[in-house]
Amino acid sequence: MVGSLEEAQTALDYIRSRMEKACRRFGAPPREVDLIAVSKTVPGKALEPFLAAGQRVFGENRVQEAKEKWPALCARFPDIELHLIGPLQTNKAREAVALFDVIETLDRDKLAGILAAEMARAEKRLACFVQVNIGGEAQKAGIAAAETVAFVERCRNLHGLDVVGLMCIPPEGKAPGPYFAHLAMLAREAGLDRLSMGMSGDFETAIAMGATHVRVGSALFGKRPPLA
Ligand SMILES: *Cc1c(COP(=O)(O)O)cnc(C)c1O
Numbered sequence: 001m002v003g004s005l006e007e008a009q010t011a012l013d014y015i016r017s018r019m020e021k022a023c024r025r026f027g028a029p030p031r032e033v034d035l036i037a038v039s040k041t042v043p044g045k046a047l048e049p050f051l052a053a054g055q056r057v058f059g060e061n062r063v064q065e066a067k068e069k070w071p072a073l074c075a076r077f078p079d080i081e082l083h084l085i086g087p088l089q090t091n092k093a094r095e096a097v098a099l100f101d102v103i104e105t106l107d108r109d110k111l112a113g114i115l116a117a118e119m120a121r122a123e124k125r126l127a128c129f130v131q132v133n134i135g136g137e138a139q140k141a142g143i144a145a146a147e148t149v150a151f152v153e154r155c156r157n158l159h160g161l162d163v164v165g166l167m168c169i170p171p172e173g174k175a176p177g178p179y180f181a182h183l184a185m186l187a188r189e190a191g192l193d194r195l196s197m198g199m200s201g202d203f204e205t206a207i208a209m210g211a212t213h214v215r216v217g218s219a220l221f222g223k224r225p226p227l228a
Pocket of ligand 1: 169200
């Protein structure tokens with residue numbers, strides 16, 4: 001699984017060039033979109049060529065896995081920016097605050113309160129994205145679309161969190177465009193200008209709809225093993 005620097009560079013160049021094309025085609029220039037390299041299930045050794053190739057922003061979806069993998073790499077590359085993109089249990093909030101730079105999965109009041117307390121305790125303020133359950137799916141995390149604007153206001157005013165944007169994962173098997181457009185509309189209503197949306201299969205569509213952050217895993221690192 002460990003590739004060469006050249007392979008990592010080629011994979012990064014390919015994704016970045018597709019992002020740039022989408023930006024040119026769909027955005028008023030200059031438009032910047034951040035590439036979050038989603039490194040879940042990728043061993044630390046296999047990430048080194050990507051770090052050597054200059055990638056610094058990574059997404060992980062489990063606190064435990066990130067804790068095993070990233071502290072050693074962060075010690076060597078202090079400018080790494082780690083995003084938590086998976087569901088966060090309140091009992092992992094302290095570890096998440098210690099390890100991550102950005103929380104993308106803020107989706108309920110209890111979590112907002114605990115994150116605020118843990119950030120105060122650690123004297124570390126993390127930027128947060130509110131995750132929206134944009135497809136209204138029973139099994140998916142995220143605040144309901146209709147509650148998003150009020151929730152963002154509570155996170156800011158009641159809990160004092162730095163909410164910077166919205167994040168979503170649209171339903172599988174459906175055209176994602178309308179869901180991305182809906183998220184963009186909610187962000188405008190909430191007065192937020194960052195949108196984390198789009199994965200390997202649909203990041204160009206997400207850029208067309210206003211994404212400022214795309215989260216790309218398998219298109220960079222190869223297919224992941226199926227979930228155990
Ligand atoms: C795994 C994951 C991704 C990346 O998915 P790919 O299809 O491999 O690009 C993006 N966002 C979240 C929240 C994920 O869990």
